[in-house]
Amino acid sequence: MKRGKKYIKITKNLDNSISYNLKDGVKKVKELSYSKFVGSLEMHVDLRLPKDKDPKSLKGAVSLPNATSTKDVKVAVFCNPDKEDEAKKAGADIVGMEKIMKDVKEGKIEFDVAIATPDVMSKIAVLGKELGPKGLMPNPKNGTVTDDVASAVSEYKKGKQTFACDPSGVIHMSVGKLNQEDEKLIENIHVAILAISEVVGKTPELMINRMHLSPTMGPSVKIAYSRE
Numbered sequence: 001m002k003r004g005k006k007y008i009k010i011t012k013n014l015d016n017s018i019s020y021n022l023k024d025g026v027k028k029v030k031e032l033s034y035s036k037f038v039g040s041l042e043m044h045v046d047l048r049l050p051k052d053k054d055p056k057s058l059k060g061a062v063s064l065p066n067a068t069s070t071k072d073v074k075v076a077v078f079c080n081p082d083k084e085d086e087a088k089k090a091g092a093d094i095v096g097m098e099k100i101m102k103d104v105k106e107g108k109i110e111f112d113v114a115i116a117t118p119d120v121m122s123k124i125a126v127l128g129k130e131l132g133p134k135g136l137m138p139n140p141k142n143g144t145v146t147d148d149v150a151s152a153v154s155e156y157k158k159g160k161q162t163f164a165c166d167p168s169g170v171i172h173m174s175v176g177k178l179n180q181e182d183e184k185l186i187e188n189i190h191v192a193i194l195a196i197s198e199v200v201g202k203t204p205e206l207m208i209n210r211m212h213l214s215p216t217m218g219p220s221v222k223i224a225y226s227r228e
Contacts (some may be wrong), residue, residue: 006034010218015058019224020199022189023211026182032218039216040174046210047169050067058165061142062195066176067159075153076100076111078120078138083149087115089155091193097123103132111136113156115144135164141199163196169209171196178215189213190227 006038010032026041049055068138076094077087087095094100094111097120103110104127114131116124116138124138131137138144142162146152156222163173177195193204200207204225214220 006217012035012090014219016222019222021180021224021226022186025221025223026185026189028221029176029213029215033215034222035215035217038177038179039175039214040217041178041180042214042216042220043173043175043189043192044072044169044220045171045173045193045208046213047165047171047196047200047207048202049169049200049211053165055165055169058199059139059141059162060164060195060199061144061160061162061210062192063155063158063160065191066180066188073113073157073159074111075113075115075156077149077153078114078116078124079149080117083117084148087149087153087183090150091157092149092153093202101127109136110133113144113162114138115146115149115152117147117149118145121145133156135162150157163192193225193227 077092211223212220
């Protein structure tokens with residue numbers, strides 16, 4: 001892949017063999033960002049998984065303590081009529097069944113999070129082809145399949161985010177904005193790692209094979225993760 005002039009310039013003296021602790025790593029990522037807008041701090045965790053463990057089965061959700069989402073998260077709720085008012089009052093943007101299903105099948109996916117009640121899961125299973133690859137299929141593991149629609153909608157509206165492992169065994173997450181204080185970003189990283197650790201069922205020390213941090217635009221740095 002051909003790199004742009006800005007990328008080449010900013011990586012000219014970057015030593016990729018160095019592993020940074022979190023404090024120094026966050027500072028370095030901020031220095032390496034070259035976007036004109038306020039970029040995000042991206043975390044990439046390469047997991048050490050057993051050979052019989054399917055990476056795609058690892059899914060979860062986390063509410064970061066220092067959320068900074070500036071965009072309005074659009075939430076869709078798949079439910080029967082008896083739950084529609086509850087979903088709407090909680091702030092859901094799109095509520096119902098048939099209309100949402102029709103739109104999704106036509107490729108009109110105009111939401112960031114999909115929540116469903118357990119009694120409609122069998123009906124929306126046919127949307128797996130459209131929602132699955134985008135990580136939007138409701139799943140009990142991340143709290144998006146629930147009868148407590150109001151709580152779920154509220155949590156995701158406040159910045160709760162889902163995460164999933166890709167086929168190669170890596171989890172990619174945004175853990176904050178680069179204009180946040182270093183301490184707040186580090187706190188977010190610890191909480192995110194703990195959430196991943198709970199899903200994997202291993203301590204961070206045994207779970208992490210490799211870990212990198214990067215800005216939205218700019219190179220990544222290697223992190224030697226420690227909870228201290």
